Amino acid sequence: MKKRIEGQGSRVKGGREIFLFILVVFLFTIHYSLSTVYADDISAMAAVVIDSASEKILYAKNPNLKQPPASTTKLITAMVALDRLNPDSIITISENAANTPSVSPHLRKGERFSVRDLLYLALMRSVNSAAVALAEATAGSEDAFVSMMNDKASHLGAKNTRFMNASGLPGPDQYITAFDLAIIMKKSLGYPLIREVVNTRAKEIFSESGRRIFIKNTNQLLWTDEENIGGKTGYTKAARHCFVCAAKRGQNTLIVAVLGESARDNLWEDSTVLLSKGYDVLNQKAEPMIFFSSEDERPVVFASYKADKKHKHKKSIAKRHKYKAKKVAHASHKKNSHAKIDKKKTKKSSGKELSVRRHESTDKS
Template sequence: MKRIVSFIVMSFLLISVFVPSTLAREEGVDLVENVKSAILIERDTGTVLFEKNSHEQLPPASMTKVMTMLLIMEALDKGKLSMNEKIRTSEYAASMGGSQIFLEPGEEMTTKQMLEGIAIASGNDASVAMAERLAGSEEEFVKLMNKKAKELGLKNTEFKSATGLPGKNDHSTAHDMAIMAKELLKYEEITKFTSVYESYLREDTDKKFWLVNTNKLVRFYPGVDGLKTGFTNEAKYCLTATAEKDGMRVIAVVFGAPTSKERNAQVTKMLDYAFSQYKTHPMFKRNMSLGQVAVSKGEKKRIEALTSEPISLLTKKGEGLEHIKQTVILDKNIKAPVKKGDKVGVLKLEQDGKTLVESPLVAKESSPKASWWTLYKRSMGMFTKAGS
């Protein structure tokens, strides 16, 4: 059983707007060339605006770190990790080759500094150090990566490493990488790292290290603020990019470009297409409260239900929305324990009986099982009220 709270958004609040009955990529649009696969999506709705071989399994190279960063941001959001916590570098982490920030065995950096090393400089050593902190070993962290991929419904992705280094045989697709990026961008703070073009680590020491973003579009394309490049001899030049303009955020993914210049050119084409042809209509920000749920036998009797992601509707430019029905469905029979972030309901946006958006609502905070003494006091309080 569920409790349903419905809100009808009156048309006078959405003047001169209409949602087409269907909105998807246009057939016949040929945006990219000289790449093995590509996809372009709008972040909030996940609508595919363009794709080319988007389900072909290919090596993602360092784009693997999109998932690594996602698990780090999840741990931060759930309070399992803090930005100021010092992370120790093992000998194994320090031994990583390829892109690195040259961590030494035993060296400590904060989570914030490690994230800078991963997001800006694609540090393999920093990625493994964080993997070991979160799961005890890179091997165990990879299990978490694949578990998360399964949760997201990614059927063509399998990780073998936290880094994407050659020889590990990680594989993914443009479609799956876009979904991972969509999930990562729920944590808006990540772009504070991925948008930085240059920075420094160990700035006040004689081992000052200059970080330069491997994603040059953050400097040369207005609105680009992430996310991750990739290159190996096998994978060629890859990029998962995101940009925001006029309230619309899009994600563009390219696998297998022959040069970094070509990679950036093809992503630029996709971004230009999205911003010239489409418009986002924001409806809800992430972490907005849409009601409360009762928690049976919980330490907290009621918990707020929050939006789990930014929620928008998408139209072609010049078109808009009207007669949008919002329905908040809150789970009724929730039993303790409840963890922060657990699903406790659903928000639906509908037009003429068709669901346009269905997004989970999540618990604002945790509610462990109440002690027997707490439950006893509650029951006595109920009896007292009943007898008064």
């Protein structure tokens, strides 16, 4: 009888072990599937949301993947120009500036505008001629101005960024990362005039000869999100649709950057999703996450959301505070693997948890 009871106990124990094993596998499968879905929430090639105060990543996808900057470039153009020009100074549009390919309104050779109005044209409507005119007035030539732009970007901490012109038009070996773009957006808001311009929905400006020009901001979130502080859009065939913006969420300011989006309307959807996820992290309703779509991708910075003592070196903090990130490795790493994205379909991808430490990217765009 004793042996029989012991045998039954062994079977019960064995059954429990099998049940627990199946339960663990089941829970892991659910967790893994959810991770894959989350990675597909953002259809852009690269995106990030950071806390403006700490510059820490709250949620991201390929935050240091180098992509063409398109007209988000004009944020740096505006900062460099304001570092050296009086906003009320008058600039004459050169033949070179007038002939620069651009969206309307087209500026004419010999027309005269204030620096202030050219900034409205460049940042609100993304007029390339206005950006080139600012560059020439600042440095004498656009080429000389580009050197100032790259120095400025480096000084601001945008280490994985390189500009080739003042407008964001396609150029060889010109790139930016979503994280760098978010940092540039944060720094640009330190300029009161830039902050005013990017937060303006519509504006009427005049040339010195009296030509009236009405422009409307390309940032659609200004009409749908009352807490949106402002932003900058961009588009070229190579860069696809790009966007960076800042928004208040409670007591915090969040900054979102989106690069390489296939459809313009998706910019607003992606940005809204990122702002929501960032706010959840700050309110401890979710953990900070970074997703990667290739084995070569690595995060730009560590992220820690515990109370850290001030003035401690980042490396020492990184050793003590790590967070789990989901690594999503797609089957193909070719440049055009994301050219067509269907948001309605859930992509299959594989991933694993890893600890994220700070180190610089060596990826090429």
